[in-house]
Amino acid sequence: MGVIAAAAGARRRARLDDARLYVVSEARTPSGRLAALIPGLARAGVDVVQLRDRRLDPAGLREEARACAAAADAAGVLFIVNDSPELARASGADGVHIGQADGAVAAARALLGPDRIVGRSTRGGAMLDRAAAEGADYASVGPVWETPTKPGRPAVGLAAVADAARRARIPWFAIGGIDARRVGRVAAVGATRCVVVRAVRDALDPLGAAALLRERLVGAVPRILSVASTDSGGGAGLLADVKAIVRAGGFPLCAVAAVTAQTTIGVDAHAPIDADLVRRQVAAVAGDLGIDGVKTGMLAVPAIVEVVAEALAALDPADEVPVVVDPVLRAESGASLMGDGGEAAYRRVLLPRARVVTPNLFEAQALTGIAADDPERLAREIHGRYGCAAIVTGGHGARSSDTLCDDAGVLEIPGPRLDARTTHGAGCTHSSTLATLLARGVPLREAAAGAKATATGAVAAGRPLGAGAGPVDVVAAR
Structure with missing residues (x-):
C-alpha cells in the first residue's frame, strides 16, 4: 500500500473511531436526493452515511453512489455502500457494509484493499466476536427493536447492546428501531454509536432530526x-x-x-x-x-x-x-x-x-x-x-x-x-x-x-x- 493510500486509510479509521451517528438511506428521500442532503447531514452531526437502495438498476446505483461519495468527501464524513465491494470500489466510497450472510470480510478486503473500511452486521454476542476476528473495521448490533426495514428479523433486545458495550473489540453501532425517543435507552445501557434509518430519512426536517439524535446520544445519562x-x-x-x-x-x-x-x-x-x-x-x-x-x-x-x-x-x-x-x-x-x-x-x-x-x-x-x-x-x-x-x-x-x-x-x-x-x-x-x-x-x-x-x-x-x-x-x- 502506497503512502497516499495508507494516509487515506488512517484518515478513514480515525473518522470511524470518532463516529457517533450513522444514517442509512435510499438514494431518493422524501426531502430530496441523498447526495444533496449529505452536506447538511454532516453539519447536523452525522458521521457516516450509507447508501442502501435495492430499487435502482446497477447503472443508476453507481451514479448515485458516485455523487454521494463526492459529497461525503467534501463534507468530511464517511460514505459506505451496502453489500457490494465492487460498487464501493467503482464509486470511490470509503467502504462497504456487508450483511450476516452476504460474503466474507476477507473477500471484501481483498477487492477493496487495506485502506478501505469493511463493516459487518451482527446480532451481538459471538457474532460480534467473529466480526472482529474476521478483520471487520466495525460492526452493527441489532436489530435492537423490531423494525420494518428488517422484516421478520427478531429483535435482540437491550441485553445484547449492554453485552456489546462490555465485550466489543472493534467500533460498533446499535441499530434497529432507534429514534429520538429510544436513542437514550440504547445509550443508557452502553451504546455510544447508533445507526438510524427512518428517524432521519423520513423526517419532515431530516437535518433537525439528525441534530436532535446526535445531541441525545452524546449527552445521554441513565x-x-x-x-x-x-x-x-x-x-x-x-x-x-x-x-x-x-x-x-x-x-x-x-x-x-x-x-x-x-x-x-x-x-x-x-x-x-x-x-x-x-x-x-x-x-x-x-x-x-x-x-x-x-x-x-x-x-x-x-x-x-x-x-x-x-x-x-x-x-x-x-x-x-x-x-x-x-x-x-x-x-x-x-x-x-x-x-x-x-x-x-x-x-x-x-x-x-x-x-x-x-x-x-x-x-x-x-x-x-x-x-x-x-x-x-x-x-x-x-x-x-x-x-x-x-x-x-x-x-x-x-x-x-x-x-x-x-x-x-x-x-x-x-x-x-x-x-x-x-x-x-x-x-x-x-x-x-x-x-x-x-x-x-x-x-x-x-x-x-x-x-x-x-x-x-x-x-x-x-x-x-x-x-x-x-x-x-x-x-x-x-
Whole structure:
C-alpha cells in the first residue's frame, strides 16, 4: 500500500473511531436526493452515511453512489455502500457494509484493499466476536427493536447492546428501531454509536432530526425515576435516592408520593400526595424526559401503590425499563409508613411488574405472610409467587449478607456487619443504586453486588447526627 493510500486509510479509521451517528438511506428521500442532503447531514452531526437502495438498476446505483461519495468527501464524513465491494470500489466510497450472510470480510478486503473500511452486521454476542476476528473495521448490533426495514428479523433486545458495550473489540453501532425517543435507552445501557434509518430519512426536517439524535446520544445519562417520599432528616427517602442515583452514574427524576416530618427517632407525621397527582407526575416524566429505570420507595397508602402500578403498565414493555420495588412498610425507627391493605396492594399489582423487589427481613415476612427468619426461604417464596427477582437485604436478622433469588437460583451476597448506628437510609441507597446499575445494563447479580457494596460504604461513611439511627452518606462513601 502506497503512502497516499495508507494516509487515506488512517484518515478513514480515525473518522470511524470518532463516529457517533450513522444514517442509512435510499438514494431518493422524501426531502430530496441523498447526495444533496449529505452536506447538511454532516453539519447536523452525522458521521457516516450509507447508501442502501435495492430499487435502482446497477447503472443508476453507481451514479448515485458516485455523487454521494463526492459529497461525503467534501463534507468530511464517511460514505459506505451496502453489500457490494465492487460498487464501493467503482464509486470511490470509503467502504462497504456487508450483511450476516452476504460474503466474507476477507473477500471484501481483498477487492477493496487495506485502506478501505469493511463493516459487518451482527446480532451481538459471538457474532460480534467473529466480526472482529474476521478483520471487520466495525460492526452493527441489532436489530435492537423490531423494525420494518428488517422484516421478520427478531429483535435482540437491550441485553445484547449492554453485552456489546462490555465485550466489543472493534467500533460498533446499535441499530434497529432507534429514534429520538429510544436513542437514550440504547445509550443508557452502553451504546455510544447508533445507526438510524427512518428517524432521519423520513423526517419532515431530516437535518433537525439528525441534530436532535446526535445531541441525545452524546449527552445521554441513565434517567432514573424515584417514586418515593420525603425524609426531612435527609437520610432516607427521595434525598437518599437522589444521592445514590447520582453516585451510581444516573440522572435522578422524581414523583413525590408522600411528605414526612421525620427525625432519626421516629416519624412525627406524614401525609400522602393525592394519588392522581402521583400518577400524573410519573406520566409527565415518562412522556417528556423518558425513563431508563424506576425505583419505588415509600408509597404511603394502597391507592398510590395502585396508581404507580398503572403508570408503570403504561410504559412500553419493549423498552425493558427495569423496575426495582423497595417495599417501604415502616421506618428505621419502627414507625408504620404504609396504610392498611398496603401489603395486599403490593402483592396484587406492583410486585408482578417488578424486575426486582428488595425487602428487608421484616418486609419479606409481611409480603409473604411467613414468619420464618430464613431469608433464603422468603426470597424463594417471593420469586416463585410473583416472577420477579427478590433480594432480602441483610442487617435485620442473623445474617449480614443479602440473599438473592432469581431464575438462576439463590445467591448469597456477602457483606460485613458494621458496628455503626448510621444506618438510616441504607435500604433506599441500596435499591436506588440497584435501579441505576440495572438501567445501565449491568447484569442483575453484578448489580446486586454493587448495590450491596455501595450501601455498606454509605453506612460506614454515615453521619452521627440526631438522637437515633444517623443518616447514611453515600456521597462521602469510598
